[in-house]
Amino acid sequence: MNIAIVGTGYVGLVTGTCLADFGNHVICVDIDEKKVEMMREGHVPIYEPGLEEVFLRNIKANRIEFTTNIKDALDVCDVVFLALPTPPGEDGSADLSYVIGVANQIGELMTSYKVIVNKSTVPVGTADKVHEVIASKTTIKFDVVSNPEFLREGYAVQDFMKPSRVVVGTSSQKALDMMNRIYKPLTEAGIPVIAMDEKSSELTKYAANSFLATKITFMNEVANFCELVGADVDKVRLGMGSDDRIGNRFLFPGIGYGGSCFPKDVKALVKSGKQENYQFKVLEAVEEVNQTQKVILVPAIKEYLGGSLQGKKIAMWGLAFKENTDDIREASSLDMIEELTNQGASVIAYDSAAMPNVKRAIGDKIEYGDDMYEILNDADVLLVVTEWSEFRNPKYEVIAEKLKNKAIFDGRNLYDLEVLEEKGFFYKSIGRKTVLPST
Ligand SMILES: NC(=O)c1ccc[n+]([C@@H]2O[C@H](COP(=O)([O-])OP(=O)(O)OC[C@H]3O[C@@H](n4cnc5c(N)ncnc54)[C@H](O)[C@@H]3O)[C@@H](O)[C@H]2O)c1
Numbered sequence: 001m002n003i004a005i006v007g008t009g010y011v012g013l014v015t016g017t018c019l020a021d022f023g024n025h026v027i028c029v030d031i032d033e034k035k036v037e038m039m040r041e042g043h044v045p046i047y048e049p050g051l052e053e054v055f056l057r058n059i060k061a062n063r064i065e066f067t068t069n070i071k072d073a074l075d076v077c078d079v080v081f082l083a084l085p086t087p088p089g090e091d092g093s094a095d096l097s098y099v100i101g102v103a104n105q106i107g108e109l110m111t112s113y114k115v116i117v118n119k120s121t122v123p124v125g126t127a128d129k130v131h132e133v134i135a136s137k138t139t140i141k142f143d144v145v146s147n148p149e150f151l152r153e154g155y156a157v158q159d160f161m162k163p164s165r166v167v168v169g170t171s172s173q174k175a176l177d178m179m180n181r182i183y184k185p186l187t188e189a190g191i192p193v194i195a196m197d198e199k200s201s202e203l204t205k206y207a208a209n210s211f212l213a214t215k216i217t218f219m220n221e222v223a224n225f226c227e228l229v230g231a232d233v234d235k236v237r238l239g240m241g242s243d244d245r246i247g248n249r250f251l252f253p254g255i256g257y258g259g260s261c262f263p264k265d266v267k268a269l270v271k272s273g274k275q276e277n278y279q280f281k282v283l284e285a286v287e288e289v290n291q292t293q294k295v296i297l298v299p300a301i302k303e304y305l306g307g308s309l310q311g312k313k314i315a316m317w318g319l320a321f322k323e324n325t326d327d328i329r330e331a332s333s334l335d336m337i338e339e340l341t342n343q344g345a346s347v348i349a350y351d352s353a354a355m356p357n358v359k360r361a362i363g364d365k366i367e368y369g370d371d372m373y374e375i376l377n378d379a380d381v382l383l384v385v386t387e388w389s390e391f392r393n394p395k396y397e398v399i400a401e402k403l404k405n406k407a408i409f410d411g412r413n414l415y416d417l418e419v420l421e422e423k424g425f426f427y428k429s430i431g432r433k434t435v436l437p438s439t
């Protein structure tokens, strides 16, 4: 099948590359000329482990091409996926201007029947809006489908190739048949395609992300309570998660959820509720708790350092919102940097992937280092922010030798309490006993 992908970011490029790998001919469209040029030259413009190999394989097989001209794609493709940004507007609702803008272009330029598939995360009713916009520009037949994407950054290719399900929202049997053809390689591997109406499909995406954000936030509150009563959240997590009605995944407490999706999607669902005079009380609380959780270690560092952060130097391991990505959107690192520097501390950070993005965002507000151990020189304490594997088994002797104080504040619970106790560190993590040095 000939497939167009409009918007070649995380979702679009992964979708396009994987659909090409299923044997389709894919044309990727993006307005960013630099990005298109890079892709034409065989470079993946985003940091996504595992993507380059599949990308290059399909370029070599001439199954994927790139253009800035949407007309080129519309002339030859039967199915047009929209993978466009839907950032939060000023009031928290999803900004649909990219999606509606491209819908207008499609209406003006299409010359034959098309299935327009919306992969962006959009509020309930967007498929109807897109339908209206296109229909106002053309008399040619078309269908609009909602097909939300559930991939995670850092695991995007495996999530696309082996999702737990594919959700397809459409009221057109013809469009559903085409979607079933596209996803046949997945259904043949036992992955269900769940068909439903457009609105239910659109809401499924927000409900899934909001539920996962709630699950994490609930565990963060349990962790905070564990600290007050002397329980260990890791044990509570195992005890709870073994009940398969609860499940072990997304129960890891930490320094709040970030990224380009959970924060914006929770906000957008709260806003959609308000527009219907409905108050999502649980989600409002989730947002509030998450904001506090992101900086929860700052007062602990301040207390450890004698009640003031003025003139103190904090070494930070990790800046990305999670491991395996260079993405810093809504990353807890940024909230902590803001809070620490506002209180007079300086920060020196190391992250193997996210430093260029942080430099672009906040420049020399902090210092950067190329070596995870060198940034510890003369720092007062170590703050672990992202769960990159390279931080999991560090050289404790080097940390102890370089830091002014043998103190680690860990937002990801990476280390064993017993090991840190034996090594003589002060060690504060989330929802577990604080390890105090014996002397
Ligand atoms: N990033 C994720 O992990 C993820 C996962 C699931 C769903 N989503 C949703 O998918 C959508 C896209 O997210 P993303 O992270 O891929 O965004 P992104 O910002 O990485 O990519 C969007 C791309 O669209 C391009 N673009 C903008 N306007 C355009 C236009 N008029 N024509 C052609 N291209 C245009 C941009 O240049 C950019 O390359 C959002 O709604 C997001 O919420 C994202």
Ligand SMILES: O=c1ccn([C@@H]2O[C@H](COP(=O)(O)OP(=O)(O)O[C@H]3O[C@H](CO)[C@@H](O)[C@H](O)[C@H]3O)[C@@H](O)[C@H]2O)c(=O)[nH]1
Residues within 6 Å of the ligand: 121, 149, 150, 151, 152, 153, 154, 209, 212, 216, 249, 250, 251, 252, 253, 254, 255, 256, 257, 258, 259, 260, 261, 262, 321, 322
């Ligand atoms: O047990 C957990 C799991 C995650 N997180 C945090 O939650 C955030 C989001 O993590 P993750 O879900 O792995 O990353 P995303 O790439 O943002 O993926 C989410 O957002 C995407 C965009 O909508 C969806 O497609 C995915 O299904 C959904 O998992 C990060 O800050 C993580 O550190 C925790 O604190 N504890």
